[in-house]
Amino acid sequence: MPDRPILELRDLQTNFYTRQGVAKAVDHVSYSVHAGETLAVVGESGCGKSVTSLSVLRLIPDPPGKIVGGSVLFEGEELTEVSDQRMREIRGNDISMIFQEPMSSLNPMMTIGNQISEALIQHFGISKKAAFQKAEEMLTVVHIPDAKKWLHGYPHEMSGGMCQRVMIAMAICCNPKILIADEPTTALDVTIQAQILKLMEQLQQKLNTAIIFITHDLGIVAEIAQRVVVMYAGRKVEESTVRQLFAQPKHPYTVGLMTAVPRLENFLEEESAPSRLTEIPGAVPRLYNLPAGCAFVNRCSFATDQCRQEKPPFEEKSPGHWAACWQEIGS
Amino acid sequence: MKTSTPQEEAPLLEINNLKTHFPIRSKIFSRVTGYIYAVDGVTIHINKGETLGLVGESGSGKSTLGKSILRLVEPSSGEIKIQGTDISKLSKSRMFPFRRNVQIVFQDPYSSLNPRIPVGKIVSETMKVHGIASGAEAEEKVQKLFERVGLRASQTLNYANEFSGGQRQRIGIARALALNPKLIIADEPVSALDVSVQAQIINLFMDLQEEFGLSYLFIAHDLAVVAHISHRIAVMYLGKIVEIADKSKLFKNPQHPYTQALLSAIPTPNPEVKARSRELIEGDIPSPRNPPPGCRFHSRCPKVLDQCRVEVPRMTEAQPGHWVACHLC
Incomplete structure (x- = not known):
């Protein structure tokens, strides 16, 4: 280190x-x-x-x-x-960031491809075509099947897990x-x-x-x-x-x-009856x-x-x- | 608190081959073009004083199952027997006396309480509707209930927005308890709460069960929480129960590949066992609109056979009290 x-x-x-x-x-x-x-x-x-x-x-x-x-x-x-x-x-x-709620952190009005390539065009000044190519690569990296098709898809068409993978793709596309x-x-x-x-x-x-x-x-x-x-x-x-x-x-x-x-490991032991948890009182x-x-x-x-x-x-x-x-x- | 004499032998709740299908309608003529198979042939029972945990990913139909039992959504077919009486086809008025036996606690404490009514009134309203108590008597009962669930009696006059998430969930529990039910369906009651508050609510559920002899259907996606509170656990996937067993049996010896995958996906809070190999399943849960033919899990199953793609596996008793629906078991 x-x-x-x-x-x-x-x-x-x-x-x-x-x-x-x-x-x-x-x-x-x-x-x-x-x-x-x-x-x-x-x-x-x-x-x-x-x-x-x-x-x-x-x-x-x-x-x-x-x-x-x-x-x-x-x-x-x-x-x-x-x-x-x-x-x-x-x-x-x-420095980039991945947020908690993948569904509400993506722009619902923009295609996935546009959202990812926005950062690439902004930071590297590359053409839109090149940016889309890179975006497709990134989607493949985060294991989204049919990456090319999804470039033109919108966030609402995706599941929560897929949206989060898109967020990660956006976050890491500039290394x-x-x-x-x-x-x-x-x-x-x-x-x-x-x-x-x-x-x-x-x-x-x-x-x-x-x-x-x-x-x-x-x-x-x-x-x-x-x-x-x-x-x-x-x-x-x-x-x-x-x-x-x-x-x-x-x-x-x-x-x-x-x-x-x-x-979970507590339940492997024996036929245990439910027990109380230790609580932290108050809020x-x-x-x-x-x-x-x-x-x-x-x-x-x-x-x-x-x-x-x-x-x-x-x-x-x-x-x-x-x-x-x-x-x-x-x- | 008086309770009627329970029938010791017959289970409190018995569900046979319950199906809840939501029709999908076309935009123009509202013709039915397909169905969402949210709950598709579920058979479970819950005994008196018992907690059955129900786990599964989002989209597996576990909340729909909970709501179908109360007929908050109408089941398409199947039986729901409460102490031997099938309530699934009763008319609204004949259904009414059964409603007080089964109550529900919802997931989101922020949207399940009316913001314009004092919280005490939210609780006393149900008593009035069911003719249990009204006026000063109801007020007094509500105050006692509030104290029982860990709130102050004076707080009955406050509005929902004055409470924290954990406190609101206590109000939700008080509302469910107001009718002195036999079964409470708890639909993800702690998933919106912070860990320290979550422990308080889980403990409250367990204390109340001991005190009133309640039964719970405890729905949650967090296996550790379900494991803690339940006696038996049912695992649900795309509308079907794939495995059901006593808690310790399920954890010691999970039979269904889906249960195994769920268990191995949970992070262990122990850095010393970090290097454990895990069986990750790929992809997402398929849409309940077009569930895969054969075994519903076959599209993600690491041990899939040809048979799984065509033939729906039946529930079989792998060991006494341990039921599983898988061709491999």
Whole structure:
């Protein structure tokens, strides 16, 4: 692995100014990813995992949102300060993104071929004919049968899995150095999900792309990522390698996420009667009204007075394993 | 809460060869030009106090099956027996007393509650319609129900938009419970919820089952969730049940190639078993308008034989209590 990461976020802060107050959707978040590596960003809805990646691409609607601090370094270039013109060159070309809902992320009025070739014409300045040829190639790469026919098809004629494959084709047609995948398989069936994950893995090996994979499914994390960042209420609460995280989670929220999900291997054992799951009480707090100390304090069974009053620092609990918690969990 | 004495032997719900076909009409003269074979010959039963899990990909017809049982969509043929009485052909008024026995909890808690009525009234309305309680008595019952499902009694006056997804699903469950049903059809009740909230709702379902002796038909695409809550599991593919067995048998020894593919497609939350080889199935589920002849899974099956392309496999009992529809088994 090369020493310098291809993308580095330092203390990134994104706020949303709403009528109810200021929501710190991204609150001093730092992470980095190297070429050829897969970083998983984990958390529930409202934890800021999507807003962080949208901030990287400067796709936050302003107003109400604004990047108010921190930096995003892409190959040493400061993305928060570059011109809009330069940002457009980077988007889709160097860094591209796959969105969660394949059906609503494609333009229903444009043919598949036009949508894919748009980026190619924009970034490479090639002719439409050449772009269509390349688009057909890309559709074949993502295993769409009858690629030539589908160039003239529309998104509504395709199934969810096919739309997602088109999204991937669009995202990788310019050979991006970084691919941000925001819950790319959440709307899909497990059999299709397995196909898409395998496809992404193959493409990564071929192109040495860095992948930032945003998900709430720990099963997917275990399967595809090398490192993982866990977010809660706009803050990073834990970061480590995937193996370390599953072997010994250090934040109560991560522990909660792991025990709240039923596991299939438990049912192989014996004729077990249904048992209760361990729940995390309550719900994710509203971002404009966070507790003074740790954001997880109201749902945490380890909470003390210190947790209520002071924000826990993000510190290295064991080599390479960071967490923001006052308590010593899982040691 | 009074319950009538249950018949221990006969299953609570028995479905025989149920078919629900939706006609496709031409644009001009509305002539029927074909059918969508959404549910095509399903036979299942659910015992008292039992949870039957129903899994399958989107488009497999599992939601249509759930709605057909309630006759929210009219089945085309077959029998639906509730405690021995076939309700599939009853008139609306004769059907009415049976409705309170079977209730449904919907998938999307955001669109299944009327936004203009206080949530307490949504729940008490069903009581009034069925003549269980009205006025102050109904109000009191609703408040008790709200507390039972983990909400505050004072929240009955609020509107649906004031609740989070998990809370709304609790309201949906309270509404289903209001009539003191014997069977609840839960149609993907947790798939719209975050993992931490999902666990709360699954636990609530299980607690209520123990308390009231409820039976569930639990429909979901997430096998781990279904496995957790169910006693038996049925796997559905393109309108047909392909395998049905006790939970542990199904997971330990899946017989149908489709069940095997479904199981191996689920990511395991354990990085140490990463290198496991998986049997991926190619392609998408075919359209229920033109289901493949023979075995419906043959177009994606890795073990397909010539026989599978022409002959529809029948359900056979591979082991006691373990039924599978496959020529290979």
